[in-house]
Amino acid sequence: MVLDSAGVRLRPITQADRHTWRRVRQANAGWLGPWDATAPASSGAQPRSFAAMVRAMRREARAGRQLPFVIELDGRFVGQLTVSNVLRGSAQFASVGYWVDEAYAGRGIVTRAVAMAVDHCFGPVGLHRVEVAIRPENHASLRVVEKLGFAQVGLAPRYLHIDGEWRDHRLFALTQEDVPGGLLAQLEQRRAEGAGDRSSQQSQE
Template identity: 65%
Template sequence: MWGSEGRPRGSWPVTLRTGTDPEVTLRPLRASDVGAWRDARRRNTDWLLPWDATPPPGAPSRPVTFRALVRSLDRAARRGTTLPFALDVDRRFAGQVTVNNIVRGSAQFASIGYWIDRRYAGRGVIPRAVAMAVDHCFTRVGLHRIEIAIRPENSNSLRVVEKLGLYEVGYAPRFLHIDGEWRDHRIFALTKEEVPLGLLRRLEDGLRDRPA
């Protein structure tokens, strides 16, 4: 069933959770996350800065407070153009997963970006969180194709799409403004037909099939 805004009812707000160890939860970003968000960003400045999106010269300024950021993202979510998830690991704030640039019409497309607190890296959290978001997009949101754009130097993110089995579909010179400059990106994509049982199911089946 579709709402008056042209998006499926129930697609936002929503909370998604796995029963794995560690427990991974995607939920709406809240104003009450301000303390944990600031602490994570402060501790991870050097870890995140090379991959952070930045506004190019002449672009509109971003919200100047965390509360304004949350309000802006919530408005976009209710318009059906963005799904701004907070990422929790074992009920503790650990980062963000954001479904951006949702396009309807004949495209039914979106892109996904993410960041994680370094203390939770290497535990399989981001692949699971991205798979959860993709499955939600393919089922409740009604999208057909998801893309992830990654800088060629970002080996951690490249391992994420490798684990998820996304195909590389292109190379985009000067694609996004990252860390103060227009940066090249490798483009990876997945369509709904490729994961009839869901991306999370495919990921978990692949993990079980790996040699001990």
Template identity: 60%
Template structure:
């Protein structure tokens, strides 16, 4: 809850930049209940409950000591699947500085090494070139198209599916990311 002021400020400042990529609530069926976007408190309560139930890992992204975005590992499924999907957003002011690929790499390494997941997916609108570039830099595989997958910016939108399994990054995704960047010291 202590991040509320910073989160609201960053989210408000980035509203227009994020709008084409953020999930929206579809219209209710005829006679169905109207659902509204959750308040910050409701969002935090939901994230905490899902994390406590083992279905989600919510993270705040910081850059130079300031809140710069959010990353959520959600849809955690156990049993024969051991899988999850990652969603994220970043402050436009720090986009292009390697913040999001680093955050995704850290989260995926945590999922594979500490949590014990086998597969992680990221679903991205085909038009979202910066977000696609994040997963491509990290070596996620493009697996195909999910037509009308999520309600985004007022309509059902297609998404490309990118995935990675633990076997594909035995050295860790963060190490792969660091090794792919020019001028990064190698271990």
């Protein structure tokens, strides 16, 4: 499944992304390190290679528990977005996580990518609720959910092991009922209204 909007594309991650993924991650080690998931020493987990990570993601995807995407801008690899923890039954729920190359941060790319992913989850995938967990210190990521209208639904102390410690997270969520016309359409409408407001203000100056 490939999703496109205004030059931003979500496509499944593959083993062919290995060299590009490594190059982008290495170049952004300082930018991404404070927000990267880690494993506590007590877990005994060992660092995984890119190949092992992709195999695990694809296995979860085949089982219907995950949607692992690469984020591209005009055909260039700029980040990653993963829909994970997909629960069916009475929950119909999933979590969304993402990261982007620092050189492309602040340009609305992740905001659009998340909107596309949520619409896909609420449409073809048939989910009812999508959640995003963000550290309170991660202001760039917080701006994404704020622009998309996610509601904060809670604070989870020591929720995930990030950058070597158990970290508190703010929890944000959307349901199908929150975006009846689609999240991407809602985003476009907000941006059009914002542009209209700026144009009106300029005409009055």
